Amino acid sequence: MNGVHDMGGLQSFGPVRPEPNEPPFHAPWEKRALALTLAMGATGSWNIDQSRAARESLPPGKYLTSSYYKIWIEGLTKLMLERGFITPAELASGRMQSPPAKVARILRAADVSIALARGSPTVRETTGAPRFKTGYNIRTSNWNPATHTRLPRYCRDKPGVIEKVHGCHVFADADAQGDPRPEWLYSVRFEARDLWGEHTTASAVYVDLWEPYLQGG
Amino acid sequence: MDLRVRTLESLLVEKGYVDPAALDRLIETYETKIGPRNGARVVAKAWVDAKFRAWLLEDASAAIASLGFTGRQGEHLIALENTPRVHNMVVCTLCSCYPWPVLGLPPVWYKSAPYRSRAVIDPRGVLREFGVTLPEDVEVRVWDSTAEVRYLVLPQRPAGTGGWSEDRLADLVTRDSMIGTGLALDP
Numbered sequence: 518m519n520g521v522h523d524m525g526g527l528q529s530f531g532p533v534r535p536e537p538n539e540p541p542f543h544a545p546w547e548k549r550a551l552a553l554t555l556a557m558g559a560t561g562s563w564n565i566d567q568s569r570a571a572r573e574s575l576p577p578g579k580y581l582t583s584s585y586y587k588i589w590i591e592g593l594t595k596l597m598l599e600r601g602f603i604t605p606a607e608l609a610s611g612r613m614q615s616p617p618a619k620v621a622r623i624l625r626a627a628d629v630s631i632a633l634a635r636g637s638p639t640v641r642e643t644t645g646a647p648r649f650k651t652g653y654n655i656r657t658s659n660w661n662p663a664t665h666t667r668l669p670r671y672c673r674d675k676p677g678v679i680e681k682v683h684g685c686h687v688f689a690d691a692d693a694q695g696d697p698r699p700e701w702l703y704s705v706r707f708e709a710r711d712l713w714g715e716h717t718t719a720s721a722v723y724v725d726l727w728e729p730y731l732q733g734g
Numbered sequence: 735m736d737l738r739v740r741t742l743e744s745l746l747v748e749k750g751y752v753d754p755a756a757l758d759r760l761i762e763t764y765e766t767k768i769g770p771r772n773g774a775r776v777v778a779k780a781w782v783d784a785k786f787r788a789w790l791l792e793d794a795s796a797a798i799a800s801l802g803f804t805g806r807q808g809e810h811l812i813a814l815e816n817t818p819r820v821h822n823m824v825v826c827t828l829c830s831c832y833p834w835p836v837l838g839l840p841p842v843w844y845k846s847a848p849y850r851s852r853a854v855i856d857p858r859g860v861l862r863e864f865g866v867t868l869p870e871d872v873e874v875r876v877w878d879s880t881a882e883v884r885y886l887v888l889p890q891r892p893a894g895t896g897g898w899s900e901d902r903l904a905d906l907v908t909r910d911s912m913i914g915t916g917l918a919l920d921p
Contacts, residue, residue: 528852546739629759636806637806638810638882
């Protein structure tokens with residue numbers, strides 16, 4: 518989806534403002550927002566690409582004016598409403614008014630350390646071979662799906678060189694549609710001038726891209 | 735937001751989707767156990783141990799796991815070595831991808847529009863906002879974390895630290911130096 522979350526190359530947001538000795542959280546609700554997002558994710562009711570898709574499809578004005586934990590809460594709320602986990606009336610009252618939906622599992626305190634240490638690796642075994650090798654020239658596709666994608670606009674239809682073959686990983690675009698199929702994933706080097714012309718202070722930009730985004734150079 | 739999130743939490747607890755004790759444990763983990771001290775230990779070890787450094791640059795996931803740092807948002811790790819010729823800097827232009835097991839949760843600026851938008855087009859301008867000016871002949875490489883691979887920058891070891899212990903060196907390794915928006919501290 519061509520959305521405002523795809524920010525690479527925009528210049529109108531002003532300077533970066535580092536915060537000395539920044540704490541992990543700036544308000545108590547941010548802690549709960551993080552924990553609720555992780556705990557609901559652990560129920561297995563949606564995958565990480567569906568979470569990202571929910572956040573980036575928020576109304577542009579809301580996305581741009583919300584803190585990141587607020588975006589998480591908005592995304593989480595949207596996922597739960599869409600799937601019938603909660604109703605608008607329940608959300609307003611904070612009280613259960615309909616039976617809970619079935620979830621695959623519930624994260625218990627005793628399992629938190631193990632679950633976090635395990636994570637969710639996305640690499641998959643495959644018998645196939647990657648189409649490209651390190652050093653190959655490629656060109657990215659002119660790629661504009663209305664659904665979730667991880668090919669940023671600034672590096673579409675651009676020449677690049679394969680820096681590294683990462684392996685076969687769950688393909689974000691398909692995963693967001695509920696199809697966890699893997700595709701070869703590459704690190705691709707773009708010369709900054711090929712992306713931005715003369716108006717850049719970068720030398721090169723490296724982006725992790727799946728094979729469906731790439732054509733032979 | 736405070737009331738809204740509290741209301742949501744009590745609803746999700748009542749519906750049985752989340753265990754309040756698990757929520758507390760998650761918060762405690764990211765407040766006290768998982769943070770940039772982990773990454774600083776990785777960097778300090780790489781500075782004193784050539785074999786570990788080679789392993790880190792070859793297979794960061796395995797080398798970092800050997801120190802006990804694994805898991806969520808760090809399942810597939812790559813270490814990027816800064817040198818006098820090459821400076822690496824990491825961003826996620828599309829959201830907020832960040833190597834949690836070694837750096838903890840990302841700072842607000844990392845998730846903000848100014849950083850996400852300009853890091854890939856004007857990294858030297860962004861670096862100036864962090865008080866860092868690199869020589870003109872340094873190659874500036876920006877890494878956009880668009881998949882589930884996460885990047886840790888291995889900053890240059892400061893001069894004048896010969897013979898220092900890992901613990902002492904780790905105190906020089908800032909979070910920003912491992913994102914590439916800063917340098918390791920001078921002794």
